[in-house]
Amino acid sequence: MPTFSAVHLEFIAFAALWTIGLSAIAFVGGGIVGFAVALARISHIRALRYAAIVYIQVVQGTPLLILLFLIYFGIAIVGFNEVPAIIAAGIGLTIYSSGFLAEIWRGCIESVPKTQWEAAECLALTPWQRMTRVILPQALRIATAPTVGFLVQIVKNTSLASVVGFVELAQAGKLINNSIFEPFTVFMVVAAFYFAICFPLSTWSRSLERKLNVGRR
Amino acid sequence: MTYQFDFAALLPYWHEFLQGALLTLQLSAIATxxxxxxxxxxxxxxxxxxRWVRFLVATYVEVIRNTPLLVQVFIVYFGIATLGFHVGADMAAVIxxxxxxxxxxxxxxxxxxxSVHKSQLEAADxxxxxxxxxxxxxxxxxAIERVYPALTSQYVLLMLASSITSQISAEELTAVANRIQSDTFRSFETYIVVGVIYxxxxxxxxxxxxxxGLVVFVRRRKLGTAL
Known part of the structure; x- marks a missing residue:
């Protein structure tokens, strides 16, 4: 019976890179979609606003696991066979993070004081200018801390991509465990890798929050 | 796209869906x-x-919040077993x-x-x-009254996250769905139904x-305001 060795550690370390890669895909994809949804959520067009509300409610009200299963089987229905696991996992995590990022960013955009919106209008800025020159730069400052905090959630949730056969940290742990059956050691090592990725992000998010609150203390 | 949706194939299983949903609620209620x-x-x-308690709690909180629930579930389920105790999947899921x-x-x-102000303590004194x-x-x-909304969202997230325990075959809603879809080969429909149930x-x-919250926090109900 083989025991846990450097080879296994190397396999896990390699899988950690995939976890980071998948997180990056989810963050970039989710960021783009989520930003669009956040803008739709505060739009003046009622239909657009309601569509965004429904989208956010549905994404936040169903487990990511179910979302991933739906995409995995849905892709086959639309007619693609043999879609690489990274695409299915990437789409699922993109949808998931867009639903949460949209709501976080909406809050940040709306927390820019109303007088700023009015002042921009008085200066005859177009809605586009108002958004890009006045509102977003201020919202961005408020948004960094919660966004980095959500990044931790994304990294942790990539562990669910294992259900569609994507080999990231958690799946690598499962595979190794199947061959040597030392679950405690294997999953402790896997957990340590996740911690090593997430803890710096959490700490960073907290320090950003503190810096932002300096003026208010 | 020539796929024929067939939700009727799932009708005979309505009882199992219900059972799974109840178990999910039960699991989340106990965990909550x-x-x-x-x-x-x-x-x-x-x-x-x-000091040592503070350190211990801080470590616990940081370790749990920075690792995925899936890995925690595996550690509890397999880890306890290697220590020599036998726990069922449902029990491991709850833990x-x-x-x-x-x-x-x-x-x-x-x-x-x-957030409790120091002057409040002095006044009480x-x-x-x-x-x-x-x-x-x-x-x-x-304090709890003030953070109750945040707790509420956390417990809704917990209910959704309980789906992860299907990975160690705790018999909640997602595990039921996994079984039904392999019985009926109606995977997409099954997960749509389960998604709607969630x-x-x-x-x-x-x-x-x-x-x-309305029942417990009497003051908020009577005054109609938060603290």
Whole structure:
């Protein structure tokens, strides 16, 4: 019976890179979609606003696991066979993070004081200018801390991509465990890798929050 | 796209869906109650405990919040087994969920405890309240009342996250779905149905916790305002 060795550690370390890669895909994809949804959520067009509300409610009200299963089987229905696991996992995590990022960013955009919106209008800025020159730069400052905090959630949730056969940290742990059956050691090592990725992000998010609150203390 | 949707194939299984949904609710309810108790105790320990308790709680919270629930579930399920105790999948699921949500609850309640103003404590002291009375009436209850909305969203997330325990075959809704889809080969339909059930459950949990808040926090109901 083989025991846990450097080879296994190397396999896990390699899988950690995939976890980071998948997180990056989810963050970039989710960021783009989520930003669009956040803008739709505060739009003046009622239909657009309601569509965004429904989208956010549905994404936040169903487990990511179910979302991933739906995409995995849905892709086959639309007619693609043999879609690489990274695409299915990437789409699922993109949808998931867009639903949460949209709501976080909406809050940040709306927390820019109303007088700023009015002042921009008085200066005859177009809605586009108002958004890009006045509102977003201020919202961005408020948004960094919660966004980095959500990044931790994304990294942790990539562990669910294992259900569609994507080999990231958690799946690598499962595979190794199947061959040597030392679950405690294997999953402790896997957990340590996740911690090593997430803890710096959490700490960073907290320090950003503190810096932002300096003026208010 | 020539796929024929066939939800009728799932009709004979309605009873199992219901059973799974009830088990999910049950699992989340137990985890919520125990996790709330654990989290509140940890928050108190971190705010007012001796140094080693504070350190212990801080470590617990950071470790849990920075690792995925899936890995925690595996560690509990397989880890306890290697230690020589036999626990069923449902039991392991409950333990993992309680440990997980306890850490999040602790952070939320701690924020509430920190928001209690010092002058409130001094006022209570002047009124001659005992230490326990002060802690219960002036610190803990208002603190929890203030962070109750945040706790509510956390427990809705917990209910959704309980789907992860299907990975160790705890018999909740997602595990039921996995079984039904392999029986019927109607995977897409099954997961749509289950997705809708989860959506309904999250509304139910949200409304349930809101009503519970109305009953428990009398002051908010009577004055119509938050603290």
């Amino acid at each position: 109650v125990l996790g709330f108790i654990l989290g509140t105790l940890c928050a108190i320990g971190r705010a007012d405990g001796p 993992a969920l309680v440990v997980n949500v306890g850490a999040y609850t602790s952070e939320i309640v701690r924020a509430g405890l920190e 002047c009124l001659g309240l005992s230490r326990t009375q002060i802690y219960w009436h002036v610190v803990l209850r208002p 959506l309904a459950l999250s509304f139910i949990v949200r409304i349930g916790l809101w009503l519970f």
